[in-house]
Every structure is written in C-alpha cells, then in structure tokens.
Amino acid sequence: MTDKTTDAFSIAQQIQTQINKITPQIAIILGSGLGSLAKQIGAAQVIPYSEIKGFPQTTVSGHKGCLILGKLNGKDVLCLQGRFHLYEGHQPQVIATVIKSLKLLGIKTLIVTNAAGSLRSEIAPGNLMLINDHINLSGQNPLIGPNDDNFGPRFPAMNKAYSPDLIATAHQVAKQENIPLYDGTYLMVLGPNFETAAEIRAFQILGADAVGMSTVPEVISAAYCGMKVLGISAITNYGAGMQNNTPSHEETLEQADKCAANMCRLVSSIIKEI
Numbered sequence: 102m103t104d105k106t107t108d109a110f111s112i113a114q115q116i117q118t119q120i121n122k123i124t125p126q127i128a129i130i131l132g133s134g135l136g137s138l139a140k141q142i143g144a145a146q147v148i149p150y151s152e153i154k155g156f157p158q159t160t161v162s163g164h165k166g167c168l169i170l171g172k173l174n175g176k177d178v179l180c181l182q183g184r185f186h187l188y189e190g191h192q193p194q195v196i197a198t199v200i201k202s203l204k205l206l207g208i209k210t211l212i213v214t215n216a217a218g219s220l221r222s223e224i225a226p227g228n229l230m231l232i233n234d235h236i237n238l239s240g241q242n243p244l245i246g247p248n249d250d251n252f253g254p255r256f257p258a259m260n261k262a263y264s265p266d267l268i269a270t271a272h273q274v275a276k277q278e279n280i281p282l283y284d285g286t287y288l289m290v291l292g293p294n295f296e297t298a299a300e301i302r303a304f305q306i307l308g309a310d311a312v313g314m315s316t317v318p319e320v321i322s323a324a325y326c327g328m329k330v331l332g333i334s335a336i337t338n339y340g341a342g343m344q345n346n347t348p349s350h351e352e353t354l355e356q357a358d359k360c361a362a363n364m365c366r367l368v369s370s371i372i373k374e375i
C-alpha cells in the first residue's frame with residue numbers, strides 16, 4: 102500500500118464518520134463559477150476541505166473548498182464545491198487520492214463540470230458542451246507512481262472514459278428540458294496562462310472543440326477506479342484570438358454565471374435519471 106492510498110483511506114474514513122443518514126453513489130465536481138448548484142442541495146451538510154486532514158485546499162477565486170452532502174432531485178449526492186488544478190501547484194497524484202477516497206465512500210458515478218474556451222465558432226460563450234472525449238496535453242498524469250491493483254489496473258483503457266450511457270441520458274434530458282447542448286472533445290492544458298492564438302489554431306487542427314485547465318486528471322482517476330463519468334463544459338469564451346479576443350478570468354466567471362442556470366437544471370435532471 103502506498104502513502105497516497107493510505108491518504109485516500111484516511112480521507113474517506115473522516116468523511117464517512119461525518120456523513121449523516123445518506124449514502125451517496127453520485128459525486129459532482131463543480132467548476133469555476135458553477136457553485137450555485139450546491140444551493141439546490143436539500144438538507145445539506147457542509148464539510149470545509151480545511152476540516153479534513155490530508156485533503157488538499159483550493160486557492161482559486163470562484164472555487165470555494167467545501168464538501169456538500171445532501172439530496173438533489175431526490176438522490177443522495179456528494180458535491181465538491183471547489184476543485185484542484187495542477188497549475189495551483191498540486192501534484193497530479195493528489196487528484197487521484199481525492200477520487201480514490203470517493204470510490205472508497207461508495208461513489209459509482211462522477212459528474213464533472215468546468216468552464217472552458219470554445220474552439221468552434223458555432224459554439225458561442227453561454228452554451229453548454231457535453232464532453233465526449235478528451236485530449237490530455239497537460240503533460241501530467243494522476244496515475245504516475247506505484248499502482249494499487251485494488252483500485253484499478255496499471256494500464257487502464259481511456260477510450261470509454263466518458264460513459265456512453267450517461268451521454269445518451271444527458272442528450273435525452275437536454276432535449277426534454279429544451280436546453281441547447283453541444284457535444285465535443287475537451288483539450289486540457291496545464292495553464293495558468295491562457296493560450297496563444299497559435300496554440301488555439303493548433304488545438305483546432307488536433308480536433309478539439311473546447312480548451313480548459315482542469316477535469317482530465319479527475320476523469321482519468323475516476324475511469325481508472327471503474328466509475329461512470331459524465332463531463333459538461335460551460336463555454337465561457339472563444340479561444341484566444343479566434344475573434345481577435347483576449348480571454349480573462351473575470352470574463353470566464355461572468356459567463357459561467359450565465360451558464361449556471363442551464364447547467365444546474367441539466368445536472369439535476371440527469372441525476373433524477375441515474
């Protein structure tokens with residue numbers, strides 16, 4: 102057993118002793134500016150990350166740093182309000198540790214949301230994009246290091262990391278709820294700088310539809326642990342230079358706020374169907 106595995110057990114144990122009356126099998130990670138979903142969680146129990154020994158801390162504005170446990174649309178959920186980005190200086194293995202602790206708590210489905218830049222002119226800011234695949238250009242991997250076979254294999258497959266069942270459910274629900282929903286490939290960069298115009302052109306040639314600085318380490322870790330994953334991007338801006346534009350964090354938070362109502366409605370309706 103590695104130290105990181107020990108951390109996952111310790112984190113899971115601390116959370117488990119605090120959980121009241123619910124047994125969540127669904128976890129949701131909320132991206133930049135998308136924290137409002139947490140407000141819809143009924144009978145919520147809030148555990149600040151700072152109260153969990155060994156749990157990493159968030160440092161980015163728009164990311165709060167709390168676990169929220171409760172009911173969303175009739176289902177028990179565990180929500181991470183605030184995520185960990187590699188550009189904050191977190192080791193990628195830290196993200197695997199957090200996901201492993203969720204696995205130990207009985208989580209079977211992980212829903213990840215994020216803010217992302219569009220790489221396609223028809224996907225305007227303010228829209229939602231279902232992630233159907235990713236390209237990991239971060240140069241990092243959360244699974245680096247000794248493998249614990251109890252969680253997953255040394256060489257996990259990633260070609261079905263985004264659950265085809267959940268993608269189908271999400272599209273069906275979006276149609277019922279009249280929420281426009283694009284489909285595409287998310288490309289992860291390390292950040293923290295926004296891209297150059299040349300990088301954006303290169304990513305378009307690579308076949309990516311959106312770019313962002315998160316999510317991929319969580320998805321790799323969850324797929325490795327055998328969880329079903331659904332990813333949704335709030336499109337907050339066009340990639341740098343696509344419209345002669347210069348993206349900013351303020352713009353992404355402002356636009357994420359505009360996406361929040363549809364994101365909340367979509368996620369909560371999907372949860373009902375899981």
Ligand code: HPA
Binds near residue numbers: 313337340
């Ligand atoms: N690039 C990288 N990450 C992002 C962007 C972007 O344009 N928008 C939101 N997150």
